[in-house]
Amino acid sequence: MTIHIVEDDPGVGDSLALLLGEIGHQVEVYPDAESFFEHVPPGPQDTVIVDLGLPGVSGVQLIRWVARLSTPPRVIAITGQSRRAITELFGDDLPPVLLRKPLTEEALIALL
Amino acid sequence: MREKQTRSVSALPSVSEARLESVLGTAVDGIVVMDDKARILLFNKACETLFGYTTEEVRGRNVKVLMPAEYAHAHDGYLNNYLETGEKRIIGIGREVRGMHRDGTEFPIELSVGEAATPEGRQFIGIIRDLRQRKAVERRLAEAQAQLVSVTRISALDEMGAAIAHELNQPLTAIMLYLQAAKRKVGDDHRDEKLVEIVDKGVREAERASQIIQRMRRFVEKRDPERRSVNVARLVGECLDLVTMGTDCRDIEIANDVLDGLPDIAVDPVQIQQILINLIRNALDAVRQAPVKRVGLSAAVSGGDMLIRVSDSGGGVPPEVVPTLFRAFSGAKKGGLGLGLTISRSIAQNHGGDLAVEPNGGEGGAAFVLRLPVDTPERGDQVAAPPGRKGPTA
Structure with a gap:
């Protein structure tokens, strides 16, 4: 099982990878959706943590893409945006599990 | 007909008088000639339109008929004072006064009065310019400027709070x-x-800071954007007016290619106006020192979104600046906090859109692309989403 982190902020991506690595997970970090797509698609055992405010291909598009995989992984969206903006972003789609920044270890562990 | 009657009052007809008649008839400004008893001798076509009287109706009457009561009362006094003392109050000066239409409507006019000594005695020539249109323009300008001030302030605090919360x-x-x-x-x-223990304390302090941010965010999020259907061409046109009215941009070629007939967008017009004004101002600033001074505005629909593009022929955004361009307090522009673009992007994202920068094709310079959702009939449902529809949050 691998945790894929798609996060454009290098500080957030690195610290998240470090903490999850400390907890004992195997972690991959991608700075954007494009580089995530270049890799082997995540398996059903994997978890994808995606920042919703990505440059280029958006986090929402990434989540839609992942959801269409035959065996989709678990998705956790992280965001600094407002609840209202998130509801707008997803429109008719149900938003995935959502963590708002700043993230805490407890909230993360509870979801993993 | 008027010519004949004028002649019956004044001296013998002549070529120059005929010429004068045609000048009076075609003048855009109202022209009134009165004698030293304030009796109207001549009342041109423009006056007929302005005041609603025909020449026949007013000839020989006191010029007071064209004035609101307070001027009318004082007029004889003014005239006598001048005739006795030669002290000029309006003659050769011109001033803004009010005229009165036949129906009682008062309206602002600019009145200049000249004096002529004629074989028939002293005559006074009044030239009257209708100021209603100019007043309307002035009022619109004042309103527009007041609006510009409020537009840039109204949500600046909210948006600044949101931007800071987001960036921190x-x-x-x-x-x-x-x-x-x-x-x-x-x-x-x-x-x-x-x-x-030390690290624990560090975590606690960071959590404290995070609570402050969350409180700030809750406060900022309290205010829902007032979304409504907005016509893109009109919105862009207004913003362009607002910016260009307030600044000197005579030597800048501004091409507004935003056509009417685009679908409406579902936005808070004040907030989007704020973004567009910010972008247009930036574009104008960017070309001010450039050899080619061109600013372009366009809009198109793409994938269910409206893309509004503000481009300039300025120096462009250096590639190394692009990643931090929308970050708060990172702006390289002097005299600002560098919050304009941060706030603009935050507004756009709150609308479910975005703001991005790209090179402006062959012209050089930069192009900012504002993406906003197109208004759809089911929008009403989405905006008023029931609580259950909102995503779970940590």
């Missing part, structure tokens, strides 16, 4: 995660109680 969140998130990772590491490997 990133490093704060990283700090908390690093500290938590460090705590795990020292806790597992060394059992250094003191260090664990």
